[in-house]
Amino acid sequence: MDIAISILAVVAGIIGIIGSILPGLPGPPVSWIGMLVLYIWGTGTNSAGEPMSLKTLLVWLAVMVVVSVVDYLVPMFFTKVTGGSKYAERGAMAGLILGIFLTPVGMILGAFLGAFLSELYYNRKGASQALKAATGSFLGFITGTGLKTIAACMMMWQIIVYL
Numbered sequence: 001m002d003i004a005i006s007i008l009a010v011v012a013g014i015i016g017i018i019g020s021i022l023p024g025l026p027g028p029p030v031s032w033i034g035m036l037v038l039y040i041w042g043t044g045t046n047s048a049g050e051p052m053s054l055k056t057l058l059v060w061l062a063v064m065v066v067v068s069v070v071d072y073l074v075p076m077f078f079t080k081v082t083g084g085s086k087y088a089e090r091g092a093m094a095g096l097i098l099g100i101f102l103t104p105v106g107m108i109l110g111a112f113l114g115a116f117l118s119e120l121y122y123n124r125k126g127a128s129q130a131l132k133a134a135t136g137s138f139l140g141f142i143t144g145t146g147l148k149t150i151a152a153c154m155m156m157w158q159i160i161v162y163l
Helices: 002-021 027-041 054-081 086-102 105-122 127-161
Strands: none
Touching (some): 002 027, 086 127, 105 127
């Protein structure tokens, strides 16, 4: 039974890391569920022989919630700071989804090109303003994805420590 729990927790951690990068999969929440599985059913301990504490679990819950909320706010903030509209944000998401098939370069270029083309077409702004908005949207996407990935990797590390 312990092996099945360990495998389930590790699989959740791996899916969480993948979900941090791919849109549509909730990365950090899945990683946290892996930690929850170990807390509830796991019998593993860390190198000091201590089982996972409720405090550890709750701290990572707070990190997961903050990172998940920030992931939605950062792209909007960066896009607004650079003078972009909601069209740039939506175009970046559409380009990202289309770019999944050419991962990871396709996702990065797709997000940038989607924001640029959307801003250029829908807002009828010049190319320089569309480029500025696309850059902001792209930087917001990269920042949010980076934060989620770091959090999911750290939770995976916690899972491994407590196996």
